[in-house]
Amino acid sequence: MDQDTIAALATAPGEGGIAIVRVSGPDAEALLSRLFAPPRNWESHRMYYGHIVYDGETLDECMAVLFRAPRSYTREDVAEIHLHGGSWAAQTVLTALYRLGARPAGPGEFTRRAFLNGRVDLSRAEAVMALISAEGGRAARAALRQLEGGVSGFVRSAQEELIALLSGAAAAIDYPEEITLEEAASDMEAGARRLADKLEAACDERGARIADQGLEAVLCGRPNVGKSSLLNALARQERAIVTDIPGTTRDIIRADVMIDGLRVHFADTAGLREGTADVIERIGVDRARQAIAGADVVLAVLNASLPLDDEDRQLLEDTKDAPRIIVLNQCDKEMVLNPADFDDPVVVSAQTGAGLRDLEKRVAAFGAGAGESALTQQRHMLLAREAASSLRAAADACARGEAVDLAVIDLQDALAALGSITGEQVDDKMIDEIFERFCVGK
Ligand SMILES: Nc1nc2c(ncn2[C@@H]2O[C@H](COP(=O)(O)OP(=O)(O)OP(=O)(O)O)[C@@H](O)[C@H]2O)c(=O)[nH]1
Ligand SMILES: [Mg+2]
Structure with a gap:
């Protein structure tokens, strides 16, 4: 356990209804008692009303709560002081805490303590950060699933399968009369391939990026x-x-x-259009083609009130293999194009504003399932793929008729990679890297 007591602003800096100062460590209660008036007999998990007084000066009116170890975020004694929002009150209270011996918390230090004290595993600690920085409902849901142990559970079941494979190999080595090495090798090969498939299926890089x-x-x-009119209509601003x-x-x-989270x-x-003499427009057309190449979905827009021309046909041809939605715009005018001639178009x-909601739904469908695979974080996917490739190496060794003990080494590598996801096997440097990405106060 860290022996010092840390303090930081736990809420976002700037204007707000309340600002919460969080203190964690062995001196949390003593520090709270030093600053809080009137004196209280602190009962754990109970809010008290009072004032923060330092050096004879009342700094703010507040509500404060003490969470006694181990029933707290960090498993240490934690005090939270709810002050009026805005940075002044919180800053003066923090200054007072630092003068009284607390140390300013580093980024992610509260969550780091929660991890080091065994309250959360590494994948859950990372979920806290993902949840804080989630930009949409989908990203937040993925983080929440991870926080609730989705990743830990997935990793544990994969580890159990691996351990079963390893003990099968051990049995074959120790009791050759019960199971032949050939049988053991063929079981191990099948099991290792199955688990490698499962680990790879759990990684959906595209979905994770989209979420x-x-x-x-x-x-x-x-x-x-x-096109620009559609952009404005979809964005609901000019x-x-x-x-x-x-x-x-x-x-x-x-x-x-x-759109729907x-x-x-x-x-x-x-x-x-081809052959424009305007230099600026030509650069714009090049940029448009680049954007089309990198798109998750291309909206090929046609004017439904005019017949197709060569440029329209070229566009339809160029985008036919891309993830695409054909949009027939200007349907308020007399329609010349027949929707039945196109592949599942949206008429707008x-x-x-006619048809725009349909268009939104069709766009969102290209993100369906995004962030719903078992693993959504880069670090986890990297390690799962590492484990999968060790498993495939083990399977290949078995298939080539090599000694089972050789495959066992690969299986152990796979086990180590999986352990790094939940933090059973991580070194200090990795812990530093992970928690440094947090913000102060978490
Ligand atoms: N009646 C009608 N007119 C539209 C509709 N959408 C666009 N327009 C008109 O069509 C003209 C061109 O619209 P823009 O949105 O600038 O077209 P664009 O595709 O962005 O054109 P460029 O930027 O030149 O490539 C404007 O006069 C719009 O008011 C529509 O759905 N119905
Ligand atoms: Mg335009």
Whole structure:
């Protein structure tokens, strides 16, 4: 256990209704008693009303609570002082605490203590950070599942399967009359491949990225079909300039929209046309093509009130293998294009808003399942893949008829990689790296 007592602002700095100062360590109760008036007989987990008084001066009116070890966030004695929001009161109280011997907490230090004192495993500690920084409902849900032990549970069951494989091998080595080495090798090969498949299936990098950072949706189409108008309608604000002059948009214009808990980054691009003499427009068209290549979903926009031209046909051809939604815009006008001629199009009007909700749902469907795989954090996926590749090496060794003991070494490597996910086997440097990504006060 760390012997010093740490303190920091636990709430976000800046204006707010309340600011919470958190203190953790052996002196938490003594420090709280020094500052809190009137004197109280602190009962654990109970809020008290009073004032913070230091050096004869009343710093703020407050509510305070003491969580006695081990029933606290860090498993140490923890005091929380709820002050009026705004940074002044909290800063003066923190200064007083530091003068009385508390040390300013480093980033993530409270959660680090929770981990070191065995209250949470590493994957849950990381979930706390993921939850704090979650940008949308989907990212938050993934973090919450992790916090509730989803990752730990998954890792534990994989470890159990691995241990079963290892004990099967041990049995074959120790009792050759009960099970032949060939049988043991073929069981181990099958088991190792099965578990490697399971670990790889649990990693969905694309889904994790989409849940965490959002979905890239790119609006493209020939000039004047209404891409910028659609962007503005989806963003519910005038982001892009709209005119009836073809070639209005040159730079990529972005707008972030939340659709059913999923963050979607819409990008409006320059109208695609060949042979324009305008240098700026040509650069814009190149950028548009790059954006299309990197999109999670491409919205190929057509003007439904005009017949298809060569540029439309080229766009449909160029995007046919991409994740794509065909959007027939300007349906408020007389329709010339027949929706039945297109592959599952969405018929909309940027002007009246008709069909926009359908379009949103179709876009969000490209993020379906994002963040719902068992593992969603880069570090965890990396280790799971490492374990899977050790398992495949073990399986290959068995298939080649090599000694079972050789495969056992690979299985042990896999076990070590899995252990690093929950922190059963981690070194100090890794712990430092993980907790340094936290903010102060957590
Ligand atoms: N009636 C009607 N007019 C629309 C609709 N969408 C766009 N327009 C009009 O079409 C013209 C072009 O719209 P923009 O949104 O600038 O088209 P764009 O595709 O961004 O064009 P570029 O930036 O030049 O590539 C403007 O005059 C819009 O008001 C629609 O759904 N219905
Ligand atoms: Mg435009």
